[in-house]
Amino acid sequence: MLTVKEVSRLLDLTEHTIRFYTDKGLVPSLKRDEHNKRLFDEESISWLTGIKYLKQCGMSVEDIKAYVDLCLEGHDTIEERYAIIEKKRAIAHEQLKEARERVDFMEEKARHYHEILTKKIPDDTNPGKWHREVQSN
Template identity: 65%
Template sequence: MYTVKDVSKLLDLTEHTVRYYTDQGLVPSIQRDQNNNRLFDDESINWLTGVKYLKQCGMSVKDIKTYVNLCLKGDSTIQKRYEMILEQKAAALAQLEEAKQRVKYMEDKANHYLDIIQQALPDDTNPGKW
């Protein structure tokens, strides 16, 4: 069994986040000791890992809770869970595209500054010299 501190290190989450996710009911297999401290077994770590990945992909805690509840209902919810994952995949792909655009912008800016540094262009980035 693992403590909150153990799990936070294992999954690279803050202890606060681990507690928050368990309080939100996102880790249905969580156990408690005689002092009401959270205890995690391998199954609860698997749940928490899934929650972490879904959250990193941009899924809301509310939607993750819906997903967890569907998982607990069993195989009859596979189609709905699949649809949720496809929706989240589309959102993640949109985020990836936006990130690519930001990287391109920064590459263009860096190249522009390099041209200025190499004196191929005058400094047109300083508003004081416009």
């Protein structure tokens, strides 16, 4: 069993966020010790992992709670849960596409700066120098 602090490090979530999610009923398998402190087993960590990813896809806490409730209802809700996951999967793919575009942009910038640093090309990245270069031409 892990504490809030340990789960925070494990999942890269703040302790406040974990407490908030558990207070909202998003982790149905949550255990508590004799002092009412939250304790997390493998199942509750799985719930938190799923919550984290759904939240990162733009799902509201209220919608995540509805999804959790559907999960707890069992097999009869599979189609509805599948539809939710398909929608969020599409969002995740779009986020991945945007992340790849950011990486490509940064790779090009790094390549360009490396060429400047290795003196293969002049420094054309500083707007303060653009005006002087134009005047000297």
